[in-house]
Amino acid sequence: MVNGKFIVSDYFQAIANPFMVKSVSHMFFATLETSLFVIGGISAWYILNNRQQAFFSQSLKIVLAAAIAVTPLQIYIGHLSAEQVAHYQPTKLAAMEAKWETSPAGQPADWSLLAIPDEATQTNKWEITIPNGLGYILEFKKNLSEPVLGLREWPSSDRPRMVGLIYYSFRIMSGIGFFLAGLMLWSILQWLLGNLSTEKIGQQKWLLRTWIFAAPLGYIAVESGWIVRCVGRQPWTLYGQIRTADAASQLPASNVLTSLTLFAVVYSILFVATLYFGSRIIRHGPNLELPIPGLDNQPALETEPATFVPNERPLEAQQ
């Protein structure tokens, strides 16, 4: 720190900070997992609607094969990230777990499954806990080897607000992570039982419906994860060094509010437009007769020419 300004002294150190490897891989696998389940969900929709089942049961199986590796790995990397948060940003961990009281080392501690955090009284108004759960979750053993600090250890100006938001965002994110891993296991089981063959896959109605349901979950998990990361690190921009309020630019608040509102409006419109065009492309279906580039006009897959008749049932009935 020089003359009241933060100057980066060593860029390699700044980039290779302890969060880098695990955070980057967590985000990287999150994008992989999101797109895998989007592809899987779209494939399941086609199979459920009896369209191009041969093609889409193949694509679903490719997604599934990748998900075998990606879903458990993502949960494990997530666990490593949480360990890091516990070590470097204890206020964030305390908020993620809505933990007000410190649990000393060498003892077991309860893990809160659901709670209503109340910032005024610095307690949880109501909660369901799993006895001795925290030690197992953090360290895979009953007793904590290091104390886990509660939010009351810090003055309220040095710890994040909106504990409930962080607490539930974390639960939504990790819940989705486990749900997708569970869906992967269920599908693998059916695959091993031979129920995913082109002839039989159409009978797996509930499995396919769950895949469709899972398609947007990756996005929700990514957004919740960012809420945990960025709301959880408040009030700091550089943890323990510089506060967000001090790091903000001197622009009038009205300017920033205007541009933020505009962004929200524009992106909402574009979101709707994307969904509209995306669903139209999906309903239209793939053109399997396009030549593969480089090969001389061979169809990509030997199928009957597209004889599909547009689905004329109302949109609600097509799900």
Added chain:
Amino acid sequence: MDALIHFLPQVWFVILALFLFLYVMLDGFDLGVGILSLTSSDEERRSLLMTSLGNIWDANETWLVLMGGALFGAFPLAYGTILSALYIPIFMMIFGLIFRAVAFEFREHSTRKLLWNFAFGAGSFLAALGQGFALGSVIEGIAVDEAGHFIGSTWDWLDGRSLLVALTLIQGYVLIGSTYLILKTEGDLQKTHYRTAKIAAITTLIGAILITIATPIFYQAARTRLFSPPLIYVFAVIPVLGIVLVGLLLRSLNREEEATPFIWTILIFLLTFIGLGLIVFPYIIPTQITIYQAAAAPSALVFMLTFIGVLIPIMLFYNIYNYVVFRGKVINGD
């Protein structure tokens, strides 16, 4: 070490200028074609215009991203001050670019193309307008305190001179867009753009003359610098060369040559750019903050240089390769 403190910011100033020039030249004709699409007489022509950009516009815009990153890394003080002062013009540009970019994707899939045609044309216009205002007010100068922080008000960027610069820049974009279309199209469409190129060449010239006259009058620091040696010789040559180039451009347009109008226009852009660069140097926020004051620590500049040194040749290569692959006329495939 002392030499390094001067040398490194100068290197970065040149790199930034290179990025800015490549961006203005490449995205310049993108935006120009976008603005011209507002005047297209039918849907088929508009499709041809957009197809002529389809494969290259996003590669062109990477230079803007790179420029933002380089300014932030190399001259953090200037980045903070300029972006605060030009908040509204920069958001005009960003929203313009957003609408333009999605129009490429959505127009193709939509059955009612009117909305996306408008998003494309108006977005291009808005982006060019924002860039023009930003350029105009940076040249004019930005109100800063001793530490170099912005102390002006939100609407400082808007006045007659920045409006003049913005309108001239739009004319310039339309000119380079027209000459690009002359190169890429044929038949009636090409004829139309010989006409738009001629009109734009004249309006750009008028704007440039007005700016050249106005700058020394309004801009005290430029006057003393411009009218003393050695710069006076350079600035005596630039307007003369400029008029010669515009003359060559008009001649090539009258002869209906295909490639040369585009080349002359690029040279006109380059000449203007060198002129502006010489007026601004060594300031990054003219007459207030020099590049030496605004520069990041030498270690940071060296660090970034190692990355940029690798990145620039790669980017130039794929940009050029892109143009080689998609060379030739755009024709109607139906």
